[in-house]
Amino acid sequence: MRRKTDEDRASAQFWVLSAFLAVTFAFGGGARGDIQSLIFLRPLSVLMCGFAIWTIRPGVLRASKFLLGFVAAIFAVALIQLIPLPPSIWALLPGRGVLAEVDRLSGEGATWRPLSMVPSATWNAVFSLFAPLAVLLLAIQLRRRDLSRILPVLIVVCFVSGLVGLCQMLDGSRSAFYFYEITNRGSAVGLFANRNHAAVFLACIFPMLALFASEPVRMVDHARVRQGLAVAISLIVVPLILVTGSRAGLIAGAFGLLAVPFLYRAPEIEGQLKRGARRSIAPLVIVGASVLGVAAVTILLARGQAFDRLIAPGQAEDARFGMWGPIAHMASGYFPFGSGLGSFQQVYQIQEPLSQLRTTYVNHAHNDWLEIYLTAGLCGLLALVTAVVAWAVASLRVWRQAATGASAAAYGRLGSVVLLILGFASVGDYPLRVPSLACFAVVAAVWLLDGMRSRNGHLYLLRNKAGAGAPEIAGS
Numbered sequence: 001m002r003r004k005t006d007e008d009r010a011s012a013q014f015w016v017l018s019a020f021l022a023v024t025f026a027f028g029g030g031a032r033g034d035i036q037s038l039i040f041l042r043p044l045s046v047l048m049c050g051f052a053i054w055t056i057r058p059g060v061l062r063a064s065k066f067l068l069g070f071v072a073a074i075f076a077v078a079l080i081q082l083i084p085l086p087p088s089i090w091a092l093l094p095g096r097g098v099l100a101e102v103d104r105l106s107g108e109g110a111t112w113r114p115l116s117m118v119p120s121a122t123w124n125a126v127f128s129l130f131a132p133l134a135v136l137l138l139a140i141q142l143r144r145r146d147l148s149r150i151l152p153v154l155i156v157v158c159f160v161s162g163l164v165g166l167c168q169m170l171d172g173s174r175s176a177f178y179f180y181e182i183t184n185r186g187s188a189v190g191l192f193a194n195r196n197h198a199a200v201f202l203a204c205i206f207p208m209l210a211l212f213a214s215e216p217v218r219m220v221d222h223a224r225v226r227q228g229l230a231v232a233i234s235l236i237v238v239p240l241i242l243v244t245g246s247r248a249g250l251i252a253g254a255f256g257l258l259a260v261p262f263l264y265r266a267p268e269i270e271g272q273l274k275r276g277a278r279r280s281i282a283p284l285v286i287v288g289a290s291v292l293g294v295a296a297v298t299i300l301l302a303r304g305q306a307f308d309r310l311i312a313p314g315q316a317e318d319a320r321f322g323m324w325g326p327i328a329h330m331a332s333g334y335f336p337f338g339s340g341l342g343s344f345q346q347v348y349q350i351q352e353p354l355s356q357l358r359t360t361y362v363n364h365a366h367n368d369w370l371e372i373y374l375t376a377g378l379c380g381l382l383a384l385v386t387a388v389v390a391w392a393v394a395s396l397r398v399w400r401q402a403a404t405g406a407s408a409a410a411y412g413r414l415g416s417v418v419l420l421i422l423g424f425a426s427v428g429d430y431p432l433r434v435p436s437l438a439c440f441a442v443v444a445a446v447w448l449l450d451g452m453r454s455r456n457g458h459l460y461l462l463r464n465k466a467g468a469g470a471p472e473i474a475g476s
Contacts, residue, residue, distance in 0.1 A: 013055060014146040017138040018153045020048050021439060024131055025157050028435030030180050030193035031364070033124040033342075041435060045130035052137030064140040067449060070386065071133055077379045078126045081340050082119055084112040095334040098350060116340025117347055125342040132438040139446040144408050147450060150443055151212060151411075158205045159233055161190030162240045165198060169243055187245045197434050199249020200425040202241050204440075206256035207263050207417045209234060211410055216268035223267045248428050252421050259417045265404055320366040320428075326353050327365050331374035338377030347374070368426040368433070391419055391448070398451040412451015418444035 023044065027037035061068065087110045091100045095117070103111055116122040139147070165188030167177045173185040180193035187195040190202075209230040217223045241253045330351050331338075339347045345363050352362070365371035372380040398412030422431055422441050431437045 011142060011146055013138050013141045014149060016048070016051065017135065017142070018150065020134060020138070021153060022157060024439050025161070025191050025436040028131060029191045029197070031430060031433040032182065032193070033121070035180065042127050042130060045134045048134035049130055049137060052134060052141065056137060056141055060141050064449065066390065067136060067140070067445060071136060074383065075126070075129060077376060078122060078129070078341050081116040081122050082114045084114050086112055090115065093337055095339060115337055116343060118340055118343035121342030121346070122340045128435065131435045132442045135439040135442045136446070139443055144450060147447065148411060151208060154440065154443070155205060155208050155212060158201055158208070161192070161198060162202055162237055165190035165240055165244070184245070188240055188243050191436070192434065195244040196246045196248050196425070196429045197431050197437060199241050199244040199246035200252045200421065200431050201437060201440070202237050203249055203252035203256040204418050204421055205237055206234060206253070207259040207414055210260040210263040211414050214263070214265040214267050214404070214410065218269070220269060223269065226267070248425050252425050255421050255424065263410070263413055263417065265410070268404060323356060323362065323365065324367055324370055326351070326356065327370055327374060331370070334374060334377060336378035338375050338380060341375050343375055344371050364430045364433070366429055368430045371430070391416070394448045394452040398448065401454065408451045408454035411447040412454070415444040415447030415451065419448065
């Protein structure tokens with residue numbers, strides 16, 4: 001038997017990151033700032049940041065300066081919005097006339113206020129950044145082999161979320177398997193509070209399974225086991241997405257399935273790729289037919305709530321799409337400084353159109369691109385443009401590289417697809433405001449960045465030089 005080398009052993013950062021991701025999905029499945037589990041998750045996130053900073057090396061910082069700089073800019077925008085300003089300045093900012101009028105009528109007089117209309121909500125936004133920051137600081141320290149080991153961890157977490165959703169459906173709307181007080185009872189939300197977020201995460205399992213089934217193995221039987229697991233999990237996940245009742249999840253699932261043929265490669269056996277061998281499309285055809293069959297059966301058995309909601313016209317909750325116009329107009333009134341990160345709920349109530357008034361309140365714009373424009377103004381738009389351009393450039397590079405199941409480029413392609421799915425889902429919802437999905441997006445971004453930096457199709461390992469701070473790249 002082959003002895004394990006130092007390259008085969010997972011690093012301490014890998015185990016810490018894996019454990020932290022599991023905890024984040026267990027306790028950070030909701031986007032609300034008053035979830036009780038955040039009392040535990042947020043201090044832990046700060047501790048994880050401290051551990052990561054303690055173990056990080058200067059060479060790693062230089063190699064990941066773009067991602068670190070982007071996160072630092074987000075922190076800077078949020079903190080700047082919290083700096084108290086004299087009334088002679090903040091009263092001149094766009095959209096602050098209502099606060100000035102309140103101060104005048106209440107007799108408060110000259111009051112120093114920050115740029116944010118709702119400082120407490122902006123502080124909550126700052127605290128919410130520590131969980132994804134911890135994941136970033138840990139992930140950029142991993143060797144590329146350790147980065148590939150994160151994939152099975154995420155697949156297991158996603159599958160567990162699906163199984164929890166199945167238990168919720170079997171146990172009824174009052175099931176103890178619903179972990180959040182404010183949630184979509186009667187839907188398979190899994191480890192989340194919102195069915196859209198649960199379904200979008202399940203949709204991402206298809207491209208992850210495609211790469212999992214492409215990984216090199218020692219024996220043909222091992223490859224068949226991986227492929228069998230990928231098919232079995234896919235067949236279980238398809239009806240779970242349908243019964244969530246999430247239309248966004250259904251469309252995201254279609255994106256995920258369409259990405260499978262582009263990510264799957266015939267796995268290498270014992271590290272040797274059979275030259276001249278043509279990749280068979282038979283497995284993909286079988287998987288595709290099986291998935292469509294399971295979806296059809298689920299719909300025919302009247303459990304395809306997501307499909308029913310997609311084709312059913314006149315849904316009352318479709319009013320969320322009618323909010324986008326007023327929100328865009330509202331955002332122009334706060335431009336270029338924005339109303340303050342996290343302030344949407346209170347700010348929207350100030351100018352909420354009479355036609356949109358209901359017995360429920362609007363907690364988010366259900367379009368994160370638009371909400372960032374409202375709350376962060378010009379800085380938010382610049383951040384969005386930067387993120388989209390960076391994703392496009394990195395994606396173009398990784399998709400132009402040769403990729404096998406073990407290559408950094410293959411993981412870069414997976415990261416590209418996952419970020420595309422999450423970005424699309426953000427058009428009609430707010431998945432990246434959920435701590436667990438924000439951390440998931442960070443892992444995908446690190447995969448993409450690492451794939452873009454890879455020199456060729458082979459998987460490289462980052463190994464620290466003895467006594468040196470900069471990492472050395474060595475072939476596997």
